[in-house]
Amino acid sequence: MKTVACAEVTERVAETIKRAGVRIDDACMNALQEDLPIETGAAKFALDVMINNALLAEKNADPVCQDTGMAVVFVTIGQEVRVTGGSLTDAINEGVRRAYRDNFFRKSVLDPVTRINTGDNTPAVIHYDLVEGDSFDVKIMLKGFGSENMSRLYMLPPSKGLPGVKECVLRTVREAGGNPCPPVLLGVGLGGTMEKAALLSKHALFREIGSINPDPELDRLEKEWTEDLNRLGVGPQGFGGRLTCVATFIEKFPTHLAGLPVAVTVQCHAVRHGGFSL
Amino acid sequence: MNTVRLHTPLTEESIKGLQKGDCVLLSGTIYTARDAAHKRMAESFLSTGVLPLCGKVIYYAGPCPKRPGEVIGSVGPTTSYRMDDYAELFCKNGCPYSIGKGKRDDRAIKAIRASHGVHFDAIGGAGAYYKSCVKSAKAVLYPDLGAEAVYELEVVDFPVVVHII
Numbered sequence: 001m002k003t004v005a006c007a008e009v010t011e012r013v014a015e016t017i018k019r020a021g022v023r024i025d026d027a028c029m030n031a032l033q034e035d036l037p038i039e040t041g042a043a044k045f046a047l048d049v050m051i052n053n054a055l056l057a058e059k060n061a062d063p064v065c066q067d068t069g070m071a072v073v074f075v076t077i078g079q080e081v082r083v084t085g086g087s088l089t090d091a092i093n094e095g096v097r098r099a100y101r102d103n104f105f106r107k108s109v110l111d112p113v114t115r116i117n118t119g120d121n122t123p124a125v126i127h128y129d130l131v132e133g134d135s136f137d138v139k140i141m142l143k144g145f146g147s148e149n150m151s152r153l154y155m156l157p158p159s160k161g162l163p164g165v166k167e168c169v170l171r172t173v174r175e176a177g178g179n180p181c182p183p184v185l186l187g188v189g190l191g192g193t194m195e196k197a198a199l200l201s202k203h204a205l206f207r208e209i210g211s212i213n214p215d216p217e218l219d220r221l222e223k224e225w226t227e228d229l230n231r232l233g234v235g236p237q238g239f240g241g242r243l244t245c246v247a248t249f250i251e252k253f254p255t256h257l258a259g260l261p262v263a264v265t266v267q268c269h270a271v272r273h274g275g276f277s278l
Numbered sequence: 279m280n281t282v283r284l285h286t287p288l289t290e291e292s293i294k295g296l297q298k299g300d301c302v303l304l305s306g307t308i309y310t311a312r313d314a315a316h317k318r319m320a321e322s323f324l325s326t327g328v329l330p331l332c333g334k335v336i337y338y339a340g341p342c343p344k345r346p347g348e349v350i351g352s353v354g355p356t357t358s359y360r361m362d363d364y365a366e367l368f369c370k371n372g373c374p375y376s377i378g379k380g381k382r383d384d385r386a387i388k389a390i391r392a393s394h395g396v397h398f399d400a401i402g403g404a405g406a407y408y409k410s411c412v413k414s415a416k417a418v419l420y421p422d423l424g425a426e427a428v429y430e431l432e433v434v435d436f437p438v439v440v441h442i443i
Contacts, residue, residue, distance in 0.1 A: 022406075042439045045281070045301040049401040049437050053354075057406035063352040066342045066405040066425075104351055106342040106425055117424070146357050146379070146402055179357050179380035181402030237401050238380060239299070239439060270403035 002134040003082045004278050006091035009138070013073070013095025016140050016274040018103050021068050023058045025271035027209035028246055032183065032269065035236075035243040043241030050236065050269060061103075065270045068105035069142035071096045071124035074203060078133040092138075093122045108145070127199060139206050139275040147180035147268040153198060156260040162221070165190065165262050169225055170232065172264045173245065178238020181268035185209070186229075186248045189263040191255035197263035204249035205267050206275075218250045236269075283435075286335055288375045290394045296440050302398065303435040308335040308377065312356050314426040315419065316364045323371065330419055331428070332372035338379075340425040341415075342405065350415040350429070352405030355379040358397070362386045369393040377438055390442045398438035411436040 029051070036047050057064040073092055085091075100107055100121040110117040154168045169188060176184075189200030213219035226248045235241030246269070255261060280299075284292065286306025296302070309331050311319065323329045338358055342351025358378030365386035368374070374395020379402040382390075390397050400408065411433045419428035 046401045053404035053407035062406040065403045066352040104343045
């Protein structure tokens with residue numbers, strides 16, 4: 001039986017967050033750089049600042065964005081893994097606490113009723129998935145709330161079908177305008193129940209930009225919707241122009257015959273994520 | 279692309295001729311304030327009849343903590359619509375100049391125009407870039423609010439785009 005030590009989890013979580021907070025995803029950076037010659041006016045001005053920001057952040061180890069987000073953690077754990085040295089959840093939160101404290105990241109997490117800040121950006125939002133075998137994989141995203149506030153959930157009647165789903169996706173981005181700091185990436189969760197759709201939409205955002213969806217129909221929809229989104233004219237920081245959406249990622253799950261849940265997680269251009277396996 | 283340089287203080291005269299979509303490099307003194315600071319300033323106005331930051335440029339932002347020896351942490355803009363409820367009060371009482379990001383509602387647009395002010399958008403997510411434009415910073419109001427305190431920032435060539443004029 002494989003053992004995973006809590007102390008190591010804490011250390012690796014802290015390292016992953018430290019690195020993620022100061023650099024945007026390489027493929028997203030490439031997409032911004034490729035679009036720069038195409039844009040004009042304020043959109044080009046904005047894109048230029050975004051690109052230079054990412055370069056400066058990495059060079060100086062400064063947070064890419066002052067909203068260093070809430071840590072969303074997906075843990076996939078094999079049922080043959082034994083965790084030693086304490087509580088796994090506490091170990092993850094300790095990693096979050098250390099990373100935000102030691103790297104001078106902003107602590108944005110607070111009680112929703114009293115609005116009193118927890119002071120250390122914990123707790124993280126942690127999702128566990130139990131699988132066969134002895135794997136132990138952790139994926140972490142630093143989710144800023146400019147884009148999170150623009151994420152949406154729709155409980156469609158089945159009669160709306162795929163055209164209805166597409167309209168939800170387009171409406172989410174159109175209505176958000178410049179608020180979520182476009183160019184955006186979209187995670188779309190289709191099916192399941194209300195909370196399952198939302199989870200799928202978050203998880204989908206870990207897929208690599210430019211990768212092919214293993215489901216050919218979903219892959220086709222991702223490309224079609226991304227093209228349609230790039231005809232909305234929202235553009236970099238909502239200033240108009242071509243690049244509104246860098247990529248769309250869809251995940252699906254069987255749902256009830258009476259429903260068609262659609263969740264859309266909006267991710268800003270400052271894609272900050274990472275992960276590790278033990 | 280029309281890029282212009284502006285220096286604070288802003289006045290009705292100095293912003294004359296600006297158009298929506300103009301790219302501006304702003305230098306001078308600006309003041310951070312977001313949700314919690316706006317609430318405090320509005321309360322202060324109710325009791326004293328004066329708005330703190332009257333005539334100043336307000337930057338909707340809450341920075342990261344600074345590292346030892348540095349001026350400030352990353353300091354990009356936050357989303358403007360959360361300050362829409364305060365727009366009328368601020369514009370009518372001498373604070374019609376602001377910087378944020380994203381949409382504003384009709385009340386805010388009307389209030390900014392009626393008071394001959396200007397609202398700029400900064401580039402969201404560009405916290406490290408904006409940090410590099412800040413030459414000095416000090417907390418001048420509500421230091422107990424931490425990241426949400428009002429900081430006075432001396433900035434050079436701070437990139438913004440005219441959103442409402």
